[in-house]
Amino acid sequence: MLCYSCVRQNPKIRRAFPGLPLHKNKTREVGVFYGWIILAALSAIYFFGVGTVVYGFSVIIPEIIKDMGWSRVDASLGFSILVLVLGVSGPVAAFFLRRLGAPKLMGIGGIIAMIGVLGCYNMTSLFQYYLFMGAIAVGLALLGGVACTHTITNWFARKRALALGVFMSMGGLGAFFAAPVISLLVQSTGNWRNAWLAMAAATLIGSVVAVLFVRDKPEDMGTFMDGVDPSLNSGATAAPSRVHQTTVSWEVKDAVLTMPFWITVLAAALAVFGFFVVNSQGVLHLSDKGISPITAASAIGIIGMFGAGGRLLTGVLGDRLDPRYLLSFGLALELVAIVLLIYANNELLTYACAVILGAGNGMAIVASPALVANYYGHKNYASLIGIHGMVVIVVGSSGPIVAAHVFESIGSYTPVFLSFAAVAMLPVIITLWMRPPVLRGLTVQTVNT
Template sequence: MARAVRLSTRQGWMVVAGAFGVMFATFGAAYSFSVFFTSLQQTFGASRGEVSLIFSIAIPLYYVVGAMSGPIADRFGSRLTCLSGVAIGGAGLIFAAHADALWQVYLGFGLGMGLGIGFSFVPSLAAVQRWFVRRRGLASGIAVSGIGLGTLVVPPIATELISSLGWRNAWIVLGLFIILFGGIAALFTDNSPERRGASADGGIIGPHAAGGPSTVEGFGLREAVTSRAFVLLYLALVVIWIGASIPFVHLVPYAEDYGLTHGTAVVIFGLIGVGSLAGRFALGGLADRLGRRKLLIAMFVGLALAQLWWLASIAAWQLALFALVFGACYGGFVALYPSITVDYFGPRNASGILGLLYTGGAAGSFVGPKLAGDLFDRFGSYAVSIGIGAASALIAVILMTLASKPISAKS
């Protein structure tokens, strides 16, 4: 019995490790986009709005496709779904590297990376929710910290690759990395502990397990999406992503506009990853004790304050402080959302519900980067778009305050 419990616990943490690796590879490559911004502008003679559209296509697809990949993973398993995702994402990046026109980059990076992450992010993250209850916030925080570490590590590597190989070959290297490293990590994802004779938090199912076979509880998809809690969680994601998506495209160009070197700007951008790691690790476990909903509201407040600080930031130290605080709050809310979703609706249809919920993020993230690029092209400044992002975060605070407390966990 004790050996079976240890094995079940180990399997759960291997699923966390697999999700971590998938997110490290895919999001690390995707969030290095800002490093390629200037090269793409110069190669294709494009405006900031036109280049921003590449990322504005990719991010919404993460979440729109998640609405499909979640139910697919619930039916066919997260491993196959994630393997498909990393293959599509890596191939898309390699295709974009051979582009002769900007529309081909829209297809390769925008569509390819969007589909790739869409088929790997939600299934891998939802799989973690099925293996944990008491430590769900901690497990989710560790899994999504792969995004933070990828944001910290991959952009500087991409910068060196661009310097030595050119931006096209840099994308080929990153595409192969997604396929190989991400593919290996995807093999460890598993969204069915019951099939392995296990249950959440190291429990086991079988003739000698106390209580016998367990039934996975939770809302049906229709019941969940028609609830007031779902609507408020959904709208909060829409508005928070308007501002949260802007720095991933425009922070490096913003820093360069104020006279900082490209290398310094990339280092500052990497601090988003540092803050994100801290937010995902520290806040995930803290939320299990203090209440996930309350801490989510605090993260939204922090994002609003960080963006107000960004409005007045022109020096390197000011932008570095913004990147750290923004990263921590961004990482915190991304880590908390899957767990809060299961708190409200249960684990039975976690992939499907989370996938549908994340389409709200698609709408906001489509608006943010492209809007910021277009407003810069018109006014020569990011001030209006940053102000819109701060206001959107405050609206998200109001929406989550109106949401009722989840009944399955601390709020």
């Protein structure tokens, strides 16, 4: 008598009975691929847990400085600690992801982030501020980032860029809603501490959603990547694709020795550097230029909204057009916007800068992880994106503190903006000429998986 596992793994039987469950006592989806439910859950987590906290914090920095009597350097160091610890925690998150799985890891991360946020609500000193910002960063690293993108790459191949774009666009939408809402909350109550309570609720929501809906891989739900049984298409010939997707999963030690990996990291790092400079210092800079606090906060929200649009557009195009072109173009838009920000002394130019910056940054931050997945496969994606994220965030985290120091020294952000634009031109050009890596002794072909 044949065992159930022998029967279900027989290609001929699976072609004859396409509804046969992958695992005993588990059924495949009828109609809706569970990967879309996973994507909706991860998007909600990014919206509430990440978008609200990171963008909401940028709005209340001026109020914290005013009330606590801190300098811009003091306050900006807290933001730098947030993003620095967030990046350094990437490999740690990848380590525990392999042992705990995404649902447990993300649930724990949301609770840690909530504890850190509530600590900031009650903080009375710089030491407490820095300590709790670090706790928030650890929590967000476990709640989002590596765990979310790794889960997406486990569930999606054919529409991987689209899924990443939809997911990351939710962070931008979170900013669009969070920035003006938190600004209004602070203005109406006269107390910036209330904003931290809203952020605590957001991280708790993210934790609950992760535990209830997220699953690590398709096999956990008795289905397949993309919802398609590979044995049913074993004889089909894939149509040629202009987007490179490796047919092998690279080992980490091989991937980190390739030039495309580090070019991708450099481009992403500069995109994050510029974004964090504006996100942490933008409201202060615009206030110095005579722009009202509400308009400045609205500009941050617009950056988020068009960032969401840029991410979604990259997701749609990234499965048809090589993401390296989108990475280059997005970074180019961002450097143009930051230069224009020097002259933003009216509402029209302020909003124009926000639109261009948001769209460009959104394109760059989706194209970068899509390239890592396409070039090196999904098996070791968590480890590779952890390394990628650590370097990107370490570089990006220096932006707020460098910008604040320059302002404290000369009273202007202009040198920082112009220096960023000059350096960013290098990866804009190099990325266009980048070619997919080839594993030693193996020709990696372009396929449409």
